[in-house]
Ligand SMILES: Nc1ncnc2c1ncn2[C@@H]1O[C@H](COP(=O)(O)OP(=O)(O)OP(=O)(O)O)[C@@H](O)[C@H]1O
């Protein structure tokens with residue numbers, strides 16, 4: 076049964092989320108399909124479209140966004156309103172909060188039980204001073220775990236929540252997507268659509284896209300499950316390198332097939348959020 080919509084918190088009681096217009100959770104059934112990549116590139120592409128974006132990294136056991144945005148080793152500070160997130164650019168148009176900023180060493184493992192993880196996620200939601208944001212993008216661990224429930228429970232009373240499902244041609248499975256959709260339905264998330272990542276290989280020499288694995292499985296699945304298909308992002312070595320080095324792929328590779336795919340997906344997300352999440 077779908078979750079009944081919770082009573083919305085009055086604007087005066089939204090606290091640190093009062094200035095956040097839209098919230099999108101990035102979900103995937105399996106690990107390693109590029110969820111953090113899509114979350115990062117979505118944030119960069121939204122900035123490219125003039126939006127102010129926050130990223131909340133609730134992948135507590137594998138926080139990779141600080142590295143992808145070249146923010147590793149930065150520190151969050153306390154202010155009267157709570158934690159000040161890390162600004163990844165001088166213009167302060169992308170802010171980021173991650174457990175990675177609270178660890179002594181960047182590669183330290185977080186070995187926590189559920190209640191401690193849930194408490195931190197709730198604190199992230201209530202205590203980070205985001206300021207004014209057009210979008211808050213929430214990167215989550217694979218599957219549907221305690222972290223997802225904690226994030227949804229804390230965020231849902233504040234705003235309608237959108238969900239972006241990421242899959243790959245190899246990981247595509249009706250069962251996984253159906254499980255994600257059931258989670259969305261039960262927790263009241265509005266499904267924005269499915270993105271197929273690592274869909275073919277974009278050659279850096281001639282921009283030809285070769286279908287190394289299969290292609291189109293994400294689209295077929297979207298059709299089968301009645302969810303909008305937002306697009307396919309090819310495997311692009313320049314994208315891998317940009318993520319490794321924490322560089323802005325969207326700014327630096329505007330001629331690549333992955334760039335065109337990411338911009339088109341972002342436009343569809345902008346369109347869908349304006350109708351679904353307003
Ligand atoms: N379209 C792409 N082109 C090139 N490299 C990619 C692409 N998508 C993801 N990658 C690379 O694949 C690896 C896994 O991606 P990522 O960390 O985003 O996956 P994830 O689903 O978030 O993983 P986890 O399950 O650990 O949360 C990363 O090294 C990333 O750089």
Ligand code: SF4
Nearest residue numbers: 278279280281282283
């Ligand atoms: S895709 Fe084109 S440039 Fe790339 S390896 Fe093949 S033939 Fe060469």
